[in-house]
Amino acid sequence: MGGIFPESVSTFGGEIDSVFRLILYVVGFFFIVSEVLLVYFAVHYRRGRVPRAIYNRGDNVREFAWIIVPCLIILIFDLGIDAAGHRAWALVKENQPPADVIVNVTAKQFNWNFTYPGKDGKLGGPNDVTLENELHVPVGKIVRVTLSSQDVIHSFWVPNLRLKQDVVPGRRIVAWFEVTRPGTYEIACSELCGFGHYSMRGQIIVHTAADYARWRADMLANAGK
Amino acid sequence: MAAGAHVLIPEHDDTIRQIPPGKIAIWWFLGSEIMVFGGLITAFVLFSFASHGAFAESAKHVHWKLGAINTLVLVTSSLTMILALGYARAHNLARTRLCLFLTIALGLTFLGIKSYEYSSEIHEGFVPSTSLFWSFYFGMTGLHALHMFGGLVVNGLLLIAALRKAPWDFLERRLEFAGLYWHFVDVVWIFLFPLLYLT
Amino acid sequence: MSTAIAASAAPIAHHETHEAGFIGRYIFSVDHKVIAKQYLTLSAVMALIGGGSSYLIRWQLAWPETSIPGWGPIGPDQYNALITMHGTIMVFFVAMPFLLGAFGNYLIPLMVGADDMAFPRLNAMSFWTIFAASSVLIASFFMPEGPAASGWTGYVPLSDKAVYTGVGWGQNLWIIALALEFASFLMGGVNFLVTGLNLRTRGMTLMRLPLLVWMELTAAVVFLLSVGPLIAGAIMLLLDRTMGTGFYQPDKGGDPLLWEHLFWFFGHPEVYVVALPGFGIMLEVIPVFARKPIFGYKVMVYSTIAAGLLSFVVWAHHMFVSGMDPRLASPFSVTTILISVPFAIILFSMIASLWGGSIRFASPMLFALGGVATFLIGGVTGIFLGSAAVDIVMHGTYFVVAHFHYTLFPVVFFGGFAGIYFWFPKMFGRMMNEKLAQVHFVITFITFNMIFIPLFFVGLGGSPRRIYELSSYDMLKHLQPLHVVATYGAIALLIGQVPFIINFLYSLARGPRAEQNPWHANTLEWTVGSPPHHPNFAVPPRVYRDPYEYSVPGAAQDYIPQNVAPEELVDIQLAAD
C-alpha cells in the first residue's frame, strides 16, 4: 500500500497491512460485483426498454438461492478474514513477548512523558529519568511500553508502527513493538482529550544499537547533574 | 365492501392483536425499564466484585432492619394494589377505594422510612460522594424512590377517579396498568434490597 | 375500485379536529399526521444547525489558518464543541426525528390501516419532549463556557469533570438534552410498537405489513431495549458531575471503560435504529418504481429481525483498542462479521428486486438507488473496522469518519429525500417539481462522494479524527489537499440543498394538485385522499394481499392495492377484457 499508508517500520506492521490487503481484495470484489449489477439492472431494465416488469417474488428457495448463496460465500470469506485477522491481533495485542527495553509512558493533557530506567536499570526506582514528548528506542529490539494516564483517555498512536492503544486513567496497559528501521517517527494522540488534543504530538526516535548506547549514556550523565 | 367469503387468512390466527394496547405498551415500557435498572445493577455487581470487600464493608452501615421493614411495606402495598384490581373487577367500589388508599398510604410509608434512612445516614457522614458504594446506594435507591413517587401520583389520580365513581371498565383497565407498574417497582426493590443491604 | 372506496372517506368529519382552532390543529394537535410534520420541521431546523456546523468544521480543516467567511476564526475549544454538537445533533436530533419521528409517525398508522397512533396524546407528548430536548441543546450553545466539547460519544473522564474541557453547564445540558430525547423516543417507540402490532386492520397480518413498518418496529424495539444501560450511564455521569460521586473516576474506584461499554451497548444498536427506517423507505420506493414485488419479502423480514437482535452483541468492536481485555476482541470480530450477512441479504434483495423490472427514474427512485449504491461503500468499509487487527490502525482515524458518514448519510439523507419526494404528494397534497428534484439528486450524489472518498485516504494516511489542525503533525501535512477537496465538496453539498428547499417551499404553496395515488402504489396510505383527512379511513379498510403486488400476470393493471377484494379484481378484469 505504498504511498497511501505511512511507511511500515515495525515487525508486525506488515502482518496488519496484509490483512488489510486481504480484506480489500475480498470486499473489493463483492463491492464491484454489486455496484456493477446495480447499475446494469437499473440501465437494462429501464422503462423505455422494458414496458412491463416480470412478476417474481423471490419467495421460493430456488429463486432466493440467488441471494442466499452469495451471502454464504461472503460469510465464508468473512470468517477467513476473521481467522487471518485474529492471528495478527493475537500477535500485536494478546501475546507480550519478553522485552529488551522497557519504558513507562504517562499521558497527560497535552503531553507524553516517557520514563526510562535510571542507573540501576530498573523502572520504578528513584533515579528514573523522564523526558517530555521524546521516546528513544533501539532498532531491532523488543520495546515494551506501559501506558498510563494522569487525567483523561488518550490514545498512543504511531502510524508508522501500526500501533495504537488507548491510554486509560486508572489502568496500566502494556503494549510492545519492535522497530526495523532507524529514524524519527511521530506519535499522535488519537482519542479526543481536550482543546489541545490536536497538538499532543510526540516523537519516537529510533537509534542504531551504538547510537542508542551513546544516547543512554548521555541521558544518564545529564540526569546525574 | 367485500363480504366475509373472501377472507384469505383467518383473522383469529393473529393473537397479538387481541392483547389490549395499553397492556402491551406498559410491558414494552417495563422492558426498557428492565434495561435501565439492569444497567445500574450490572455496574453495581461488577464494581462490588472489583472492590475487594470494600462494598461489603460499607454495606454494614446501612440500616438493614429499616430496609427489611420497607420490603414488607412494599410487598404489602403490592398486595393491596392487586386487591384493588380484584375488587374493581367484582365492582365493589368501597373496597376498591380502600385498597387504593392503603396502597398509597403504604407507598408513602415506604418513602417516609426511606427518607428517615437517608437523613440518618447523612448524619452519620455517608453522602453520595463518600465512596463508590454510597454513590450506588443513593443513586439506585433514589432512582427507585423516584419511580415510587411516579407510581404514587398515578395511584392518587386513580383514587380520585374511584372517588368520583369513574366507569368500571376505565377503572379496571387503569388499575391493571398502574398495578403492572407498581408491581414492577416492587420487583426492582426485591432485588435492590438484598443487593444493597444484605451482601 | 380503491378510488371509489377512498373517495367516500373524505366528507366524514371528526369532532375533534373541526372544533379546534389554529393552535389545536397545528400546535398541540394529537393527529399523527400533524405531529409527523412537526417532527419534520424540527429535524429540518436541526439539520440546518448541524449542517451549518459542518461548514465551519470543514473550512477549518481545509484552511486552518484562515478566518471562516461569514463567521470568523474558531479556536480549538470551539472546534471541539462544534464536532460534538454536529454529531449529537445529526444523530439524535436529525436522523431520529426525521426517519422515526416524521416518517414513522406519518406512515405507520396509514400503512397498517389505523386512524391514528394507539396513544395520540402520548404521541404529542413525545414530540413536545424532543422539542424541549432540542431547546435545551440549543440553550447549551449560550452557556458562558460554551456547549459540550467532549465528542458526541462523551467519553469519560473528559466529560466527567469540568476541569478537563473547561465546559461546565454546557456538558450538563448536553446530558439533560439527551435524557429528554431518550424519554421522547421511549414514548414514541412504545407508541409505534403498539400501533404496528395491535392496530392493524382486518386482514393486515404480520406478513402483509409493508417493509417500512417492519423496519420502524424493529428500530423501535432495538431502541427501547438498548437505551436503558445508557440512561443508567447518563444518570451516573450526571451524578459524577453534580454530586461529586466517582462512578467513572479511577481514584474513587470507578472505571472509565464502564461508560464506553454502556455507551456503545446503546451506540451500535442506535446505528440500526437510524439505518433500518432508511432502508424501509428505500424498500417502499424501489418496488413502486421498478413495478415489481420486493425480492424475498419474508427473508427480508427475518433478516431485519436478525440484524436487530445481532446489533446487541457487537458493541465492543468500537472498543478494540480501548484497553478492554484483548481476548474479547476476536469474539466481537466474529459477531460483527456475522451481522454483515443480514445486511447483505437486504442490499442484495434490493438489487435483485430491480432484475426484470420496468424502472422509472423518478426522483424518489434516484435517491433510493443512490442510497443503495453509497451504502454499499459504508458496508464494505465496515469490514475493515470489524477486523480487530486492521482496526488497530483504523480506529479513531478519518477512515472511521468516512465510514460512518457512508452508512448514515445514505440512509438518513438519500433514504430521507427519497421518502420526501415520494410521500410529499400524500403529506401536502401537491406534487414537487421533478426537474429540480433531479438536479438536487445529481448535486447531492456527486458532492457527497467528493467529501468522503478523500477522507478515506486521509484516514489511511494515519490522520486521527477530531484534530483541529492537520499541520501540527509533519507526517500528515501531505494530506492537506485531500481536506481541501472534501471542503469544496461540503460547500457544494450545502449549496446543492438550495434547489431542494426552493422546490419544497414552492411546491408546498404552488405545486400542482396531487392525485390520490400519483405513483400507482399498493400500500394503504395511497387508498385515502392526498392529504388524508383526520380519521384516516372512513371505514376500516380490509386487506386482502401482500403489499408489493406489482405486474401480476393476467391482471389488467400493473398494480393491485392491498385493499382490493378478489371479486373486485375479477370485475376489473372483466371490464378490461
Place this chain on the structure above:
Amino acid sequence: MTDTTHDAAMPHNQNGLYFFIWIWLVVLLVVGLSIFGLPIPRVVAVGLIFGVAAVKAGLVLRNYMHLKHEHYLIYLIVLVPVLFFLGLALTLIPDIVFRHGM
C-alpha cells in the same frame, strides 16, 4: 380492542390467591433475612439470598402481574431484556472486575 375478550381466560375472583402469594412473599422475606444471619460461607449465603429474591420476583411477576395468563409476546418482552443485560454483565466481567491492565 376491549379488555374483556382477553381477560376471559383469567379466573375471576382471585383475591384468595393474592393473599396466599402475599403470605409466601413474607415467608420468603423472613427466609432471606435468616440466611443473612446464618454462619455459612458468604458466597453460599449470597447465592441463596438471590435465589430467594428470584423466587419472590417470580411470584410477583406470575401472579400479581398475571404473567401466567399472558401471550408469549409479553414473555418475550420480559425475557429478551433480561438476557441482554445478563449478556452485558457477563461481557463486562473481564474489564470491570478483573480490570485488565490494572
